[in-house]
Amino acid sequence: MPAKSLTYVDPAMVDMARGLNEVQKQILFALSDKGPAVLLEVAVRALRFPDEVGEPLVDLRQKGLVATTSLPKSAYASEMFSLTARGSDMAALLRDESFSVQVQEMAVAAARSEPDPRQSEVDLLKRLGDLAAQQGDFAKASQYYEQALAATRTLAATPAVP
Numbered sequence: 001m002p003a004k005s006l007t008y009v010d011p012a013m014v015d016m017a018r019g020l021n022e023v024q025k026q027i028l029f030a031l032s033d034k035g036p037a038v039l040l041e042v043a044v045r046a047l048r049f050p051d052e053v054g055e056p057l058v059d060l061r062q063k064g065l066v067a068t069t070s071l072p073k074s075a076y077a078s079e080m081f082s083l084t085a086r087g088s089d090m091a092a093l094l095r096d097e098s099f100s101v102q103v104q105e106m107a108v109a110a111a112r113s114e115p116d117p118r119q120s121e122v123d124l125l126k127r128l129g130d131l132a133a134q135q136g137d138f139a140k141a142s143q144y145y146e147q148a149l150a151a152t153r154t155l156a157a158t159p160a161v162p
Contacts, residue, residue: 013093016063017103023048024056025094028065031083032091036069038077057081065090122151 020028023046030045031037042057043050060066065087069080083091093099129144 011106013090014099014103014106016065017090017094017099018107020090020094021056023052024060027053027056027060028083028087028091028094031066031081032088036080036082038071038080040077042081060087116155118151118155122148122155125151 026046026048027042030042034045037045039054039057040050043053046053057066061068061081064084067082067084067087069082071077071080125144125148129141129148132138132141132144
């Protein structure tokens with residue numbers, strides 16, 4: 001059954017969703033679909049090896065999305081993993097198409113708000129050129145302007161690095 005479309009989502013949940021990798025999402029979906037499980041079962045549900053899900057589970061637990069319950073005297077596992085209420089909400093949100101659009105929009109907005117360090121380099125070179133010209137060192141100013149021009153061309157020719 002498709003999830004309901006959401007009108008408002010807490011920005012903290014959006015930020016957290018942006019920070020989740022594919023393995024963590026698979027773990028959330030596996031626990032949401034089938035309920036609590038031990039490490040080996042979580043790995044099987046996520047179609048991963050147990051050593052591939054250990055670290056993501058620890059990170060999910062630190063983020064408050066997964067809880068653990070100790071299993072006394074268990075022969076093959078010491079902890080049972082389950083979703084917290086927040087983890088259940090996150091799994092539902094990750095399945096919602098409008099939420100994934102919102103996450104993408106926020107990622108694009110964040111990328112726009114962060115200045116490209118290459119553009120900062122161009123601006124600095126131009127300022128150094130202006131300063132050299134003001135001091136009467138036109139040869140040095142010319143070098144800075146040429147470097148700024150080359151950096152601008154490089155900037156225009158290649159996409160920004162995320």
